[in-house]
Amino acid sequence: MQSKTSCFNGALLRKNLTRFWPLWAVYAVAWLLAGPVARFVTAFGRYAEPDRIFRAAELTRDLLSTWSSFGLFCAVVAGILFAMALFSYLTVPRAVGLFHSLPVRREGLFLTNYLTGLLVVVAVQVTCAVLEALVLLSAGALGGTELLSALACGLGQMLFFYSFAVLCVTLTGQILMAPVLYGVLNALVMGLCGLVQQMAQAFYYGFDYSAPAWAIWLTPVMGLSEKLSIEGTYDEALERTLNWHLEGLGTLAIYAAVGAALALAALAVYRRRPSETAGDTVAVRWAKPVFLWGVALCAALSLGQGLYYLVLDPMLGSWKVWFPGMMGCVVAMGLLGYWGAAMLMRKSFRVLRATWKGGVLCAAVVAALCLCVRADVLGVEGYVPPLQEVESLTFEIDGQNTYYYGELKAPDEIQRFLDIQTAVLAEKEHLRRNESGNGPQASGDSELRLLWGRLDLRYELTDGTTLRRSYGLNYYVSELDQPDSAMARLAELAADPVVQRPQLEIDSLLRFTGGDFIQGSQGVSLSAADAQTLYAAILKDMEAGRFGRNAFRPDRWEQETYTNRLALYYIRELDKTGEPITDSLDLDFSVNATELLSALEELGLTKEIPLVTYAQEDQQSESRNWTEAVG
Structure with missing residues (x-):
């Protein structure tokens, strides 16, 4: 009888389906519970949304969330389990000798085993999609586009991770080495990038870790988690978010294409892999x-x-x-x-x-x-990004009992922080002279005491990357009296409206609802009109640069800052959805806020609640303690 060779073997396919049926069953049950069963409970359970439109939006959101988030987790785990089961014979010398002696070409063995896994994936996910379609149809929430995009998401993720896992299995001759190699290669780029940046952080002043975009792309779990998202549109009339859809399918298509390429690479490795390398840690010569x-x-x-x-x-x-x-x-x-x-x-x-x-x-x-x-052969420590390459800047200024943050997009405002960064780098030798952080706790004259502050900068660049810097600032108060010093310039900037506006100006303000003016255990409630009047005074002081003057002067801050707290309650709109929310503006203020103090006096609030600075409160506390001790 004439022998024949084949590129696909049906008997092996049936053997794979029956031999590993517990694995296929667990995979199918997991998808059934996360998909159709969960959707049925959401649609018809005791906590089901009664309104049809709202129920449809909720079901669509849950559908997309399952196929993106759970689908990613399932693809990562099932991918390596499927590959280990179907190609486990490559790690056993007797088994690999038996399989390679069959009248089936190596291409046939590879394709049969590889397609077995894909067949199970497609069968399970398509079945779940059909069942979910029936649930959504019965609930009046069927949307064909969303269901198809969800199915494409699940299949695309599984194609990538399953192909990647198969390649890892073909590279090694030990079954337990396969999941180790799979896990390490999935996180290798981000891990090495983080380790190198950690070493750089130890030697470069201000350097802070930031994951580059290319490292995220080469870390599949992070890349897909970041790019795949569920977005919706807020309906002002219904006051709910509707029209949920899946973003990031283009990125997923790239990963799926890479998955197909990885499958071809695994086939190429399998064709040239010696059978006698079963049991070796690395089964391919070039990979050693x-x-x-x-x-x-x-x-x-x-x-x-x-x-x-x-x-x-x-x-x-x-x-x-x-x-x-x-x-x-x-x-x-x-x-x-x-x-x-x-x-x-x-x-x-x-x-x-x-x-x-x-x-x-x-x-x-x-x-x-x-x-x-x-x-620092790459000049990382002294790098300041050009203004034209900066899209936005997020800053954080940590001073003495003060903390300011905000996001800037105006070029002239960003340039001021670029200048500050340049000045800080020019004086880095003495600003980093003691990074142990114990300066503020030292005792003695403030003029001789080493104080501590921090400046954090996060640049979003036009090429999509992020640049982070975090500068520990160790200084003496005398440096603040030197106009050209970095600390003096930063202290001046801290009181500028550029820095204070994100703290004090309310975006998308609808109206004030009231407020509180408090000192210790005493307090008085404010009307909406009072809150509006005080807010207008706050804005005037802010534009005049009267807030944040003592951000880096601890003694002056205690002498001039009141212990009184002012809280203004208001309603504003969210930037993205337009949904109104309630919030509050809580602030402390000093003797420098002259407009605010005048407004408080005109409203009669300073007569009801006394103004007490932190220094006065400390003196009163010491006086009481001395009186009690003498008594």
């Missing part, structure tokens, strides 16, 4: 140096920095990172990772003689990486 150096680099950056902060940092007791110690720890852990990976691949502890040259090269490469980071 990648694995060796990858483990070495990851161990150097993670374990090396961990060793330094666990052992050397507590021993040195310095706020500065000792670079020779850091480099020694990183190099040592790099060598440990290099030889540990070599032992895994060679299945022997005797690897030093055969790999010592590679170990020396590994140590040199890791040491060079540390030196490049320390030398």
